[in-house]
Amino acid sequence: MVKFRYLRTRMTVLYAGLFGIALMLVAVAVWTAINSSARGLVRDELTASGAVYGQLWESQTAQLGQGAAVLAQDYGFREAVATNDEPTVRSALDNLRARQKVDGALILGIDGYATSAGLQPDATAIATLWQGLNGGSIEAGVLTIDGQPYQAVSAPILAPVLIGWVVFVERLDQTQMRKLETLSAIPLSASVLTSSRGTWRDMAGPPSRLDGAVNKAVLSGGHPVKARTTEGETMVLARPLPSFDAASPAVLTLSYPMSQALKPFAPMFAALGGIALTGLALLLAGTWVLSRGLTRPITALDEAVHRLKVGEHAEVAVSSSDEIGRLAESFNAMAGDIRDREARLTHMALHDQETGLPNRLWLERQAALAPDAWVVLLGVDRFEIVRNAIGYDSMGQLVGSLGSRLSRAANDTRVARIAAGVVGLILEAEDEVNALETAARLCAVADQPINLIGATVDAVLTAGIATTRRETGGVNSVVDRAGIALDQARGAHLKAALFDAAAYGDPVGNLSLISDLMAALESDQVWMAYQPKFDLRADAITGVEALMRWNHPRRGFVSPDLFITMAEETGQIRALTEWGLRHAIADQKALEAAGHVLTMSVNISGRLLSDTSFADFALAEVARCGADLCFEITETAVIDNPEMALGIIDRFSAAGIAVSIDDYGSGLSSLSYLKRIRADELKIDKAFILTLDESSRDALLVKSTIDLAHSLGMKVTAEGVETPTALTLLRGMGCDKAQGYLIARPMALTGLIERLDMPALEGETKAA
């Protein structure tokens, strides 16, 4: 079954097909009628012509017969024949032949001897003629002489008994046939055919094109028959003619090709065909137009459904009250419902349900439409505290009130709720200064206390501003940028701040930095630097602190503060520390080989103190190499599980590893640590040492810390010693070791070995 894409195609094809079939039937009927009529006409004409020819044949036979008889009955002629007076006989034959205008005349004796005039028949023809005549079966008929059929007519010579025959022969040629053809009303073609060895041949000899049809025509008894020849269907009439040679019968054939008979009807057929085609075209066009009228509402519905599917406006004009009309009405109702629901969904997606204000998504869309504007986010300071104070419901009211105030203050600009305590709007401003001023002015709307259910609430607003003009700082969303700006404003204790990409840094870039770092551990980008520790009592360098350094191929030198903090925050610090520990131990061996026995200090993050497997690794490593290590515990990170950390530190101590408290005096260090950690060493933060020679307060703090450490049994190392004065002061305070640029900068292993070969206090003498 054919699938139709459109209803109207289907209708058109159906109607056109039906009409086409009807047309075909009519055409067949007309053609059959005409064909049959033409065939009848030809048949009648052939029959009539056949009859006419029969009469012609008879009359010609009679005419020739009369001529022959005249001679045969002439007394003198008979006497001449009877007495074998050949010259006389011949002259008489010539005479009569000329008079009768026949092709040939001959005397055939009863003994078979022939005397001829004009045509000279061959012996075969004479024999055939004699057999026929002597047999008495035939007197006139077709005689073939030299392959050419002749009409032969005889008259007996009685003297008084039969002594022979006078025979006239007349050629049966095309001329005679043309004569016959002109007698017919239709241009039929006539021919005399003779049969030889089963094949019917034309007068001239070649096999006739009607060969196949003649036998059938002869058998039909003089009725025309249909036959297929080289000229197509042909009507053939065959009329047997008497023949002297029984083995070679002769027929007169009349034939007429049907194509000729149908030729006069060709214009009619053409006209009928034209009418049919025009009719078909009209029907096609008509059906198309009609079906389009019928299917237009359906098509409209179809298109409306498609529009509905892609979310466009879809309404069908209803013009009829039939089934399609009702369907269209239902569809319109349904489409309306869908539209309403969609609108509701859209509204919900773009609005905050609690306050009815637009939401963050809405603001982002608006911002995307304003290429040169400012997004201002205003946050309620100390939001959680306020919220906890007044409750969640009231907080929503508070934000709603603030939103409407801001809207009024900003020339009825719509205000969106971005987060629980943050609202935002889009601001047109000439420049940054103008934007900041406006934002600060907007913050002032909160100066008036807000009345909520009879109580007044004070709220303080801070504003963050970002421009929609360009993306900066790797933050895609302008609302995010404004949000960061809000945090930055709060951090800087400003009323309003612009987004500062530089201050924000590159958190995403940092994240990728860690993966770079872990990959770089295998290369020489990361290396260990060592900063010597000077023993003030021994006046010698007795130890070094191992410090990690990283030269990023693109970024260059990366601050250890940055990448170590990142490693701590992303959980990579253990792997990093293990790597550093292994290198430090190896380098300690290298120093030993170079003749320098030094205590190697390695920084251990406080985070690792809750990781027993790291402790296992470190202890195993130390035991394996027999290293003399000092673990400097940094306190940059919070120690989550103090009990476990203390246990691990105890294990380190038990294994002979010295433990040092790093950066004491800054950050999170507290006296409780000193109380609980049994450390061997305390390192005073360089913040105190750098200003030691300027601030007497610092000197007092350092002095008392040294005393405190000593009284707890710990050695004291001062970091950040950069001046000889500071060194002298520290020496006076009883500090045990000093570390800083005055002694040496952190340096690579080779540099360190060179440095160790020089006087321990090179820097001091230089500075002095």
Next chain:
Amino acid sequence: MFRFILFLIAFMALPGATLAGPLTVSVRDAAGRPVRDAVVTVRPDAGVPRGPIRFSWPLRVVQQNVQFQPFVLIAPVGAPVSFPNLDRVRHQVYSFSRGNRFEIELFGQDQTRTHTFTTTGVAALGCNIHDQMLAYVRIVDTPWAGKTDASGDVTIPDIPAGGASLKVWHPRLNVPGNESAYVLTIDAGAGRQTMTGDFSSRAGVR
């Protein structure tokens, strides 16, 4: 092709007798039907008597009702045959037969012409005016001759006993010369011969 069946019926021979009994010859066509107007002649080996031959029938061929009468006439050689015209129309009698060509110019009612046939054989008679007229004159040189009647039989009496030749002639006998010859012995007493032949010759028929 014809078949000749000979039956010899022996009679007691009388001593010194010179005359034998009559010979009856029956002529039949291929279908066994009797053939009339067949001329049977017998010529004894001993020869024929000298002197004029006389037959019991008149030697004349009458023209009556535009027909020759009789159709076949047996005439002795050298005897005059008369041609009386009993019709009111005139006739011109002729014969182109070899040895017996003659022509009797137009002659009218009740006029008689004669012609003497000098050669044995057959003269086919025609009338130059009336094509349908045809008759034959069989000229013989033996007195023992006769023609079959409607029953196809002819009886020839008084034939001398001994060897003889017998000839049967008929215008339609389909053999050369329309004549068949046989050899037989004539015995004393009556003899009977039956001759069967093909009588379908086209010549000699109108």
